[in-house]
Amino acid sequence: MERLCFGIDIGGTSVKLGLFTENGNLLDKWEIPTRREDSGSHILEDVAATVKKKIADDNLVRENIIGIGIGVPGPVTEDGTVINCVNLGWGIFNVSEETEKLTGFKTRVGNDANVAALGEMWQGGGRGYKNLIMVTLGTGVGGGVILNGEILTGSNGAAGEIGHITVNPSEEDKCNCGRPGCLEQFASATGIVKEAKRLLDKSKEPSKLREIQHLSAKAIFDCAKEGDALANELVEELCRYLALALSHIAHVVDPEAFVIGGGVSKAGTMLTDLTKKFYENNVLFALKNKDFKLAELGNDAGIYGSAKLIIGK
Amino acid sequence: MERLCFGIDIGGTSVKLGLFTENGNLLDKWEIPTRREDSGSHILEDVAATVKKKIADDNLVRENIIGIGIGVPGPVTEDGTVINCVNLGWGIFNVSEETEKLTGFKTRVGNDANVAALGEMWQGGGRGYKNLIMVTLGTGVGGGVILNGEILTGSNGAAGEIGHITVNPSEEDKCNCGRPGCLEQFASATGIVKEAKRLLDKSKEPSKLREIQHLSAKAIFDCAKEGDALANELVEELCRYLALALSHIAHVVDPEAFVIGGGVSKAGTMLTDLTKKFYENNVLFALKNKDFKLAELGNDAGIYGSAKLIIGK
Structure with a gap:
């Protein structure tokens, strides 16, 4: 019988859970709310309760379960100690040990962005690679x-920040x-909107963007695809900054x-193609011709990666 | 009897060799010229000959020798294949296999800058650390x-470039x-001299630097220590660019x-202190308070690191 495991992604508003086979099939997924009251002290209790309920409801054989992988929104050391998960109200404690105590299952814990990268490597856009960099361009920019x-x-x-x-x-x-000039200020969904407002104030050029009441990254990319000059300028700026950061990373780890x-990655190959073009200008010869892929797992990357974390190599 | 190994650093003009104990004692070191003629095809033959001679001269017991570690000036893959060592005239071939064939000893090969980093970790300025970044500020900038x-x-x-x-x-x-704006253009010994000439041309300020016929990185740091304003400006610029690059690296690997x-590092703590000061302004909170150390092994870092490469963890 194929062994199973739980992949869990703890976010600020909800906890996503997945039941996986060892080979990467997602058998079931569900969510529970994140109870942040009392310094988030009920979160792991709730996780343990829903895992136990799942085992009972599905008549799962305990001995057949490898363990639990968890992604959390903050820095985590190798042994599973969180330093400061502001979004959960957590201080410093060992999440692995606590979860093992509550569930009886072996547990491994990782940072949510890192775990998402592992998920994409396992079953997403990074399948087939063993050395990759994942960048998540959302409200912020994670890696x-x-x-x-x-x-x-x-x-x-704090690697991958x-x-x-x-x-x-x-x-x-x-x-x-708290510092100025970060990639997140230019390549996040909020960043490109802010840059759009700046540019629209500064420039006198006509643009479809001026007609849009609630600017979004999607609207900017859509207008760029339709040939809007200012929108293209904004997309170029985003890709240029992203490519610069990726070139720095390449010179360090050569992925x-x-x-x-x-x-933001819903913009598709327009984003990856343009970023790759700028990237090539920024790197040594030996670092050219890297593959630029779009993520495929969306919001499930975290549960996939958490599952892979406990399954191991 | 403590086991021994050879640490070898192949450079463009000479090959440095060291005989080490497993615990890191350098028993003897010597050099031979690098014969670059015939596409560098005699270099490994010469290495094999001098190693064999050393074994004979010192009556070393063959079974007591772990093997040979080699550092080469160019990119090397994990299995010991060099891609293009321009300075040696080498094309693409497997240096490990070739050396094993010529000597009968197990051989491991690494890039010279990477190997120097390993040497400093083992017996130099990086003792006690397992995760570190080494930067070599010489004619160029290696890492x-x-x-x-x-x-x-x-x-x-190409990691660590x-x-x-x-x-x-x-x-x-x-x-x-071939590209503009690299760290090497500002933080190498040649880079700071070039920047000095630029600044002296541009500025009208008096400076001791104007009296020096052959400007060098050392002269610039010496003048800075004596309070020369332009020299201090140059040192600050170097440290600012170096700190920026180190901050990029920190956000990737968190060493x-x-x-x-x-x-350039002969400038001492003036260099490390100022670089650390600028670094702290460029990183996330979790990445502050890294240790900044000076290398200690000088030109021997390569032979130490090569030895450690074959000894392993």
Whole structure:
């Protein structure tokens, strides 16, 4: 009988759970709300309860379950200790040990962005690669570094914090992290909208963007595809900054591929093609010709990656 | 009896060799010239001959020798294949296999800058760390990434090519690599001299630097230490660009420490202190407080690291 495991992605508003086979088939998925009250102290209790209920409801054989993988929104060290998950109200404690105590299952924990990268490598846009960089362009910009098939955690759990690479040292507005010039300020969904407002104020050129009441990354990419000059300027700027950050990363780890996900990546190959074009101008000869892929798992990347975390290589 | 190994550093003009104990004692070191004629086809023959001679001269017991580690000036893949060592005249071939055939000893091969990083981790400025970045500020700027005690090679052997991270996208002069704006153009010994000439041409300020006929990185740092304003401006610029590149690296791999070597690092703690100061302004909170160390092994880093390569973790 094929063994099973749970892949769990704890977010600020909901906890996503998946029941997987060892080979990567998602048998079932569901969500529960994230109870943030009392410093988030009920979150893991709720996770344990819903896992136990699933086992009972489906008559799963306990001995057949490998364990539980969990992704959390914050830095995590190799042993599963979270440092500060602001969105969950958590301080410093060992999530692996706590979950093992509550469920009796072996547990491994990773940062949510890192885990999503692992998920894309396993069953998504990064299938077939063992060394890749995933960048998630959403409300913010997250990242994950996969080397030799495993997450690179870093000495303080802060490896892959790609969104906070400085790409524009002369920027004056501050990023959410408190410093100015981060990739997140230019390549996130919120970043490109902010840049659009700046450009529309500054430029006198006509643009379809001026007619849109609630600008969004999607609207900007759509207008760019229709040939709108200002929208294309914005898309180029985003891709140029993203390519610069990816070129920095390439000179450090020389990956096989880049996988781009998050809401902004719905723009599709326009995003990857243009980013690749700028990237090629920014790197040594030996680092050219990397593969640029779109993520495929969407919001499920986290549960896939968490499952892979506990399954191992 | 403690086991022994050879650590070998093949450079464009000479091959450095060291005989080491497994625990890192350098028993003897010597050099032979690098014969670059005939596409460098005699280099490994010469290495094999001098190794055999050493074994005979010192009456070493063959069974007591672990093997040979080699550093070469160019990209090398995990299996020991060199891609293009321009300085040696080498094309594409497997240096490990060739050396094993010529000597009968197990051989491992790495890029010279990566191997130097491993050497500094083992017996130099990086002792006690398992995750570090080494930057060598010499005629060019080289780098090495050590993760979990081992060299990160990268998918094409180009990991740690730190000197070619773009730090100034608006620079117009080209680096040796053919692109403009690389760290090497600002943080190498040749880079700071070039920047000095630029600044002296542009500025009308008096400076001791104007009296020096043959400007060097050392002279610039010496003048800076004596309080010369223009020299300090140049040192600040170098440290600012270096710190920017190190901050990029930190957001990717989150190392424990940075080790700075090469001729420019003879400037000492002035270099590390100022670079650390600028670095702290460029990184996320979780990446602050890294250790900044000076390299300690000088030109021997390569033979130490090559020895460690064959000894393993």
